[in-house]
Amino acid sequence: MTSARTATRLMKTCTACVALIAAIAATPGAQAADPAKSIAFSPIALDIPAMQGLSGAVEHFAQDAGIGFVSLDPKFDPGQQAQQLSQVIETGKVQGAWSIVIRAAALRGVVKTAIDKNVALVVSGRPADYGLDGPQPGIAFSDINYEDYGASLADQLAQCITEKLDGSAQVLFFGDSSGTKAAELTDNAAKAALASGAPQASIVATAISLERLESQQKAAQMLQSKPDATAVYAANDENAMGAITAFRAAGKDLPCVVSGGGGAEALEAVSSGDLYAVAGFDFEGDAHQNFETLVSMMEDPTTAGPILEIPIKVTK
Structure with a gap:
């Protein structure tokens, strides 16, 4: 760090x-x-x-x-x-x-x-x-308090799962791709916060991705093995937008997805309802x-x- x-x-x-x-x-x-x-x-x-x-x-x-x-x-x-x-x-x-x-x-x-x-x-x-x-x-x-950052984002996902999915969901987890100790702190804090805020939800697949197309491809692959997934934790905007595209292409609903970042497209996606929440600095x-x-x-x-x-x- x-x-x-x-x-x-x-x-x-x-x-x-x-x-x-x-x-x-x-x-x-x-x-x-x-x-x-x-x-x-x-x-x-x-x-x-x-x-x-x-x-x-x-x-x-x-x-x-x-x-x-x-x-x-x-x-x-x-x-x-x-x-x-x-x-x-x-x-x-x-x-x-x-x-x-x-x-x-x-x-x-x-x-x-x-x-x-x-x-x-x-x-x-x-x-x-x-x-x-x-x-x-x-x-x-x-x-940066990396633990607070990861927990803040996961707290939003837990809230969405509670509100829209009665507290139960299979989650695809796109972790921090920076490859640093900070990434480990962020991801671990996010997983702990999700387990605390939505104990009936479970992370069923994880991935690391830098680009949107890669995120879309990995989300599609995870959906093949975990077709009942209904929630996505995305460490950055590209992960989130790629996952949304993959779910749409598969004809599946994605009620709960959160993104770490805050670019203009992600904020627009919050306004349109495609993203539940964005956490950024x-x-x-x-x-x-x-x-x-x-x-x-x-x-x-x-x-x-x-x-x-x-x-x-x-x-x-």
Whole structure:
């Protein structure tokens, strides 16, 4: 569960990030910048459209709060990210910084310098990723709670099975395809939540799939051996849409299907009733949370910062 994997997962999951963050940044209300307060934003790379949008949103937040803003672009290079952040912190150019970290180990020195210089810092990951034990003065850590994410999605499937299938269903389970420890945590939490929320439901087949066509083909294969399946847990939108197509092609109803993601097509499928619910990361809420935490810590960077979690948003 390194910071780089976390950042990559976020960008893959948030297919609607660009439009969402652009909407935030479009809100009017900037104030004159306070020359005594400036912040830096360091994403993994500004070549990623969602990162460009997020940088624009953070700049807007800063303008609205009357705070100076510096945008950094490490271009996927952890060494360059550390160098850029060290420079703005050590020279006193900024009093706070938010970084979506490429590799936590590369920023261990940056975190130490920020503490020594009383510069507030929000970084992705957890204290242990930086060789630290617990909260630190002026440092906030922001990460994904993978267990909550998997459980949130499975809870929705359990609700659907209870509402539409009297609590009993054969479930096709499309697990997290990232192949990381985080995937294992997400899937295990989802299975436990489903067993708790719909104890009469059972997972009768599992699969891992990256693309929609592959998901459709695997769902069709599972249906051949498990023709009574009536529910699908899908770790991403492509899994969900592929499964829906496979059930339709087989002439079978699919009363309950949930998706982890939140792209435009999936949200439309929720509106049309094809999907029961979508669970995804609330990037708008996270952007506000991180910015507000950073500004608050800048007032007293000697106080231990919080350990934040990226909010989860359910649409149904």
